[in-house]
Every structure is written in structure tokens, then in C-alpha cells.
Amino acid sequence: MKSTTLVLSLFAALAAALTATLTNDELAAKIPPCAQGCLENGYNAFGCSLTDYPCQCDNQHDIFDIAMPCIDVTCTTQKEFELMAAATTWLCGAVAQQQNPEWTGPGMADNLPPILLSP
Numbered sequence: 001m002k003s004t005t006l007v008l009s010l011f012a013a014l015a016a017a018l019t020a021t022l023t024n025d026e027l028a029a030k031i032p033p034c035a036q037g038c039l040e041n042g043y044n045a046f047g048c049s050l051t052d053y054p055c056q057c058d059n060q061h062d063i064f065d066i067a068m069p070c071i072d073v074t075c076t077t078q079k080e081f082e083l084m085a086a087a088t089t090w091l092c093g094a095v096a097q098q099q100n101p102e103w104t105g106p107g108m109a110d111n112l113p114p115i116l117l118s119p
Contacts, residue, residue, distance in 0.1 A: 022112065024053050024094060030087035030116050032080045038070035039063065054099065057092035079115075086115050 022030075028051075031039065040050065042063030048055035056063060075081055090112060097103045 021107070022116070024091060024098075025051065027087055027091040027094065027116070028053065030083060032075060032083050034075040034080050035067070035071050035084045038067040038074060041070065042066040053091060053095045057095045060088065060092055083115055086113050090116060 039056075042059075042065075043050065043052075043056055045066050046055065046059040046063060048059065048063075071081075071084070075084065094107065097105075097107055
């Protein structure tokens, strides 16, 4: 009986974690430190501030063209690249939904991949 209760508790905790919601600032904070300075160089090239997420997302491909040579040197693990990709993808998805008043589906920030749920 105890093991059943433990398993059910773990499933409930996992379900709660999988439906966690993060703000744009919290999603941006998930970008690993190894990539932050590199991305800031790209933001600056397009006049985007650190919290101007619509500007960053509107220019994301060009920003990454500028930032990737730096990121390739400063980020050294697969997990750092995966975390950066997930954080920036989900952040820009959330921004796109926030800018679309017609959106009726679930929010991007409500359906996060597991890599964004870890501290």
C-alpha cells in the first residue's frame, strides 16, 4: 500500500511540474550563463534590450547568426545547448501567443519540456 501511495504521489508531483507556468522573465533566466553574453551581443546589434522579448524574437535568426560563433566557444556541453534551444524556443512561442489576441489554445509557457522544469 505504501509503495502505491508513493508512486501516486510521484505521478501527481510530475503532473504538477509538467503543467508549471513560467513568465517570460523566468523563461529568459533559463538561458544558460554561457550563452547570455553572446546573445546580448546579438540583441545589441538589433537595438533590443535584455527584456524586449518581442524585439529579440522578431530578430531571432539574425541574432543567432551573430551569437552562435561565440556560443560555440563558451557553451561546452550538450545540456547547455539543449537548454538554450528550449528556453529561446519556448520564450519566443510564448511571445508570439501573447501578441496574438485570437489565440485560444494552451499557452506555450503552460506546456514546458522537462529540461525547462529543472532548477
